[in-house]
Amino acid sequence: MVMTGIGKQFPGVRALQDVQFQVLAGEVHGLVGENGAGKSTLMRILGGIHQRDAGEIRLRGRPVEIRSPIHARTLGISIIHQELNLVPALSVAENIFLGRAPRRSGGLVDWREMYVRAGRLLADLGVPIDPRRRVSQLTVAEQQLVEIAKTLSVDAELVIMDEPTAALTLEETERLFRFIRDLQGRGVGVVYITHRLEEVFKITDRVTVLRDGQYVGTYPTAELTLDELIRLMVGRRLVEKFPKEAMPPGLPILEIRRLAVRGVFDDISFALRRGEILGIAGLIGSGKTEVAYAIFGAMPLDAGEITLDGRPVLIRSPAEAIAHGIGLVTEDRKRLGLVLQMSVRGNITLPIVKQLGPGLFIRRGEEHALVDRAIRELDMAVASPEQLIRTLSGGTQQKVVVAKWLQTRARVLLMAEPTRGIDVGAKVEMYRLMVELARRGVGIVMISSEMPEILGMSDRIIVMHEGRITAEFPRAEATQEKIMASAAGRVQSAV
Amino acid sequence: MQSNRTASEAATRRVQVVGVRDVLRRFGIAIAFLLLVVVLSTLSESFLTVSNILNIARQVSINAVIAAGMTFVILTGGIDLSVGSVLAYSGAIMAGLLSTGKPVVLSIIAGLALGAILGLVNGIVITKGKVQPFIATLGMLTIARGATLVYTDGRPITGLPDAFVWLGAGEVLRVPVPVIIMTLVFTASYLILTQTVLGRYVYAIGGNEEAARLSGVNVTFYKSLVYAISGLTSAISAVILTARLNSAQPTAGVAFELDAIAAVVLGGTTLAGGEGSIGGTLLGAFIIGVINNGLNLLNVNPFYQQVVKGLVILLAVLLDRRLR
Numbered sequence: 001m002v003m004t005g006i007g008k009q010f011p012g013v014r015a016l017q018d019v020q021f022q023v024l025a026g027e028v029h030g031l032v033g034e035n036g037a038g039k040s041t042l043m044r045i046l047g048g049i050h051q052r053d054a055g056e057i058r059l060r061g062r063p064v065e066i067r068s069p070i071h072a073r074t075l076g077i078s079i080i081h082q083e084l085n086l087v088p089a090l091s092v093a094e095n096i097f098l099g100r101a102p103r104r105s106g107g108l109v110d111w112r113e114m115y116v117r118a119g120r121l122l123a124d125l126g127v128p129i130d131p132r133r134r135v136s137q138l139t140v141a142e143q144q145l146v147e148i149a150k151t152l153s154v155d156a157e158l159v160i161m162d163e164p165t166a167a168l169t170l171e172e173t174e175r176l177f178r179f180i181r182d183l184q185g186r187g188v189g190v191v192y193i194t195h196r197l198e199e200v201f202k203i204t205d206r207v208t209v210l211r212d213g214q215y216v217g218t219y220p221t222a223e224l225t226l227d228e229l230i231r232l233m234v235g236r237r238l239v240e241k242f243p244k245e246a247m248p249p250g251l252p253i254l255e256i257r258r259l260a261v262r263g264v265f266d267d268i269s270f271a272l273r274r275g276e277i278l279g280i281a282g283l284i285g286s287g288k289t290e291v292a293y294a295i296f297g298a299m300p301l302d303a304g305e306i307t308l309d310g311r312p313v314l315i316r317s318p319a320e321a322i323a324h325g326i327g328l329v330t331e332d333r334k335r336l337g338l339v340l341q342m343s344v345r346g347n348i349t350l351p352i353v354k355q356l357g358p359g360l361f362i363r364r365g366e367e368h369a370l371v372d373r374a375i376r377e378l379d380m381a382v383a384s385p386e387q388l389i390r391t392l393s394g395g396t397q398q399k400v401v402v403a404k405w406l407q408t409r410a411r412v413l414l415m416a417e418p419t420r421g422i423d424v425g426a427k428v429e430m431y432r433l434m435v436e437l438a439r440r441g442v443g444i445v446m447i448s449s450e451m452p453e454i455l456g457m458s459d460r461i462i463v464m465h466e467g468r469i470t471a472e473f474p475r476a477e478a479t480q481e482k483i484m485a486s487a488a489g490r491v492q493s494a495v
Numbered sequence: 496m497q498s499n500r501t502a503s504e505a506a507t508r509r510v511q512v513v514g515v516r517d518v519l520r521r522f523g524i525a526i527a528f529l530l531l532v533v534v535l536s537t538l539s540e541s542f543l544t545v546s547n548i549l550n551i552a553r554q555v556s557i558n559a560v561i562a563a564g565m566t567f568v569i570l571t572g573g574i575d576l577s578v579g580s581v582l583a584y585s586g587a588i589m590a591g592l593l594s595t596g597k598p599v600v601l602s603i604i605a606g607l608a609l610g611a612i613l614g615l616v617n618g619i620v621i622t623k624g625k626v627q628p629f630i631a632t633l634g635m636l637t638i639a640r641g642a643t644l645v646y647t648d649g650r651p652i653t654g655l656p657d658a659f660v661w662l663g664a665g666e667v668l669r670v671p672v673p674v675i676i677m678t679l680v681f682t683a684s685y686l687i688l689t690q691t692v693l694g695r696y697v698y699a700i701g702g703n704e705e706a707a708r709l710s711g712v713n714v715t716f717y718k719s720l721v722y723a724i725s726g727l728t729s730a731i732s733a734v735i736l737t738a739r740l741n742s743a744q745p746t747a748g749v750a751f752e753l754d755a756i757a758a759v760v761l762g763g764t765t766l767a768g769g770e771g772s773i774g775g776t777l778l779g780a781f782i783i784g785v786i787n788n789g790l791n792l793l794n795v796n797p798f799y800q801q802v803v804k805g806l807v808i809l810l811a812v813l814l815d816r817r818l819r
Contacts, residue, residue, distance in 0.1 A: 298708070298709060317711075319711040322711040330706075335703075335705065335706075336705050336706055337709070339702035339706050340702065341769040342698060346699070350707070350710040351710045353696075361690050362691060362695065408711075
């Protein structure tokens with residue numbers, strides 16, 4: 001499989017530019033790059049989800065147009081997605097054979113055959129899951145394994161794995177690796193996308209590096225060291241990328257004591273000071289994002305207390321959190337943060353529009369003045385305050401989200417994945433904005449899956465694993481290795 | 496994209512770029528309406544006369560007023576199937592009070608309050624009970640119809656005072672009173688949707704309910720309110736219909752929800768919520784009214800009329816989707 005000169009443009013963002021990618025039969029090929037480097041976009045093009053704007057794809061030497069995910073499957077390309085694509089209400093076996101269940105004569109589903117085959121597949125993978133169980137009853141890790149089994153049940157020639165180990169334990173990961181080697185032995189090409197660089201060295205034969213949507217190079221893994229690989233991924237931007245300034249610690253503003261939501265996280269305590277950026281790191285499923293939602297009143301708490309400026313407060317809804325001066329930048333701005341059909345103006349003033357009136361009517365003049373000021377202050381690239389959100393680039397959209405909380409004069413800003421899916425320039429702007437807010441005394445809780453961001457922007461770093469805090473590091477002591485170890489569950493220092 | 500444009504420049508600029516597609520998108524339904532008017536006025540001489548136009552407006556008012564409330568509901572991404580039954584029940588209660596000699600104003604207020612309360616019940620079942628709007632209002636459709644039959648014992652209620660009948664049959668400077676009521680309802684709806692906090696929240700909830708909630712919008716309250724508004728407009732429509740018929744019919748308003756939903760959708764409001772306008776709904780209601788009227792004037796067999804009406808609605812919406 002060969003891809004050459006691949007380009008892809010999204011509204012406002014050039015996602016890929018002149019990218020090469022080549023996978024040989026029986027090869028495990030690593031694809032690495034920072035978030036937003038274009039890995040997932042490239043794979044979506046290969047999987048028929050997106051169409052490329054430029055370039056050529058060849059399979060076994062013949063040029064192909066991959067028109068749809070189904071088409072990709074018939075071409076022998078299988079993708080295991082980062083997000084799970086299972087139907088929760090159906091059984092494991094039904095999910096594995098979704099759309100291609102074994103039939104008996106007369107068109108009825110051959111349930112026995114389906115369960116037997118599903119059971120065999122799972123056993124091959126070394127996964128002790130009953131194929132009759134409902135997917136909704138499985139843990140995230142088990143679901144991930146079912147997803148893998150589902151993909152492998154199709155006879156694919158090229159299997160793409162997008163962060164398959166994100167929710168897996170070490171042991172499950174080992175089992176997956178054995179299976180990948182097995183596939184390799186059968187001549188299947190495997191594309192392995194991961195943020196866990198040690199896995200790249202463990203499993204891949206060659207590795208391709210992308211940076212900011214551009215092709216950096218393809219290298220035999222054995223000829224690289226970890227440091228070299230990181231340098232290739234990050235380029236030389238690492239130094240100037242984070243405009244973080246040392247801040248004298250202010251007074252505590254937000255204190256969290258023994259917060260718990262059953263089954264999600266437990267015994268979470270920390271204090272946030274004025275002007276501080278507190279990073280929370282952790283893997284998917286560690287509960288780090290949910291902590292922010294719980295503080296914000298968007299998820300009911302089972303236990304714990306929240307203190308603001310030394311006074312205990314009760315927060316039962318986002319409206320109450322906002323009234324207390326807390327803002328939440330959600331990790332998924334399109335799904336949770338913004339109303340895409342509304343204008344920049346309507347979105348920026350949504351949390352405060354109620355205060356813009358005598359009575360029910362909105363004072364238009366005042367609203368326009370506020371919005372104009374926010375646009376100027378955050379240097380937003382918008383043609384007009386009336387421009388619809390969905391026509392803006394990711395970076396500008398994210399600025400709109402932050403602008404909302406400037407209107408409420410939030411003193412505590414909970415930011416979940418503040419730079420997800422925005423390009424590098426916009427990221428730096430977002431970091432500058434965070435530093436500026438901190439300088440004004442805002443306390444920021446930054447929840448992030450991006451290691452460089454956690455290391456580069458935080459004054460202090462808390463690491464979570466399976467709903468609990470496993471470590472806390474001051475900025476100076478934090479390293480990628482320490483954080484990774486704590487995120488994998490090793491308890492480091494008593495909190 | 497516009498990264499070289501400075502923010503201050505951008506902030507002072509409020510010009511909107513308008514293209515042909517934009518015009519068609521914004522005014523597609525208006526253009527369709529004009530086309531329909533042109534066609535019908537060439538086919539029938541009596542179509543484009545003042546008396547016929549006022550006649551159409553009067554006929555349209557009943558559906559249009561219901562559709563105004565329906566617009567609020569659909570903008571939040573919901574649906575209200577109970578409007579016809581709510582209309583019948585509040586009409587019956589009004590007529591019942593009037594026929595026993597209660598004052599006109601009081602009877603109307605009671606009828607309107609009933610409509611609003613039934614709507615509020617819909618809203619609470621939907622928000623607090625987490626029942627799909629389709630199912631919740633389907634339940635109310637049956638309940639309110641049943642209640643109407645119980646209350647009227649299946650017979651029309653007649654003997655209404657002249658002051659009430661005037662609301663359906665009267666005129667002010669040749670303009671029928673129902674048309675005036677419709678105008679007031681639409682003006683109020685327009686102001687609410689474009690100028691008030693409630694209107695802003697309606698669009699925000701329909702556009703992205705979760706984002707609205709996370710921006711501090713009390714989604715439960717405002718969604719419930721929207722169904723109360725729909726109940727209220729159904730009851731206002733009941734005033735017009737009851738007064739015009741000079742009686743409350745137990746079977747009044749059957750299938751009215753369908754014309755109301757058609758008017759809203761024809762007017763460009765998406766069933767998914769978050770996008771649309773009250774002006775579009777008025778046009779949508781008029782398109783349906785003009786089709787009815789035109790087919791009558793052209794003496795088209797009433798059985799065929801339904802087929803034609805359905806086809807025109809589908810065509811108009813298909814055209815609209817194409818342009819988007």
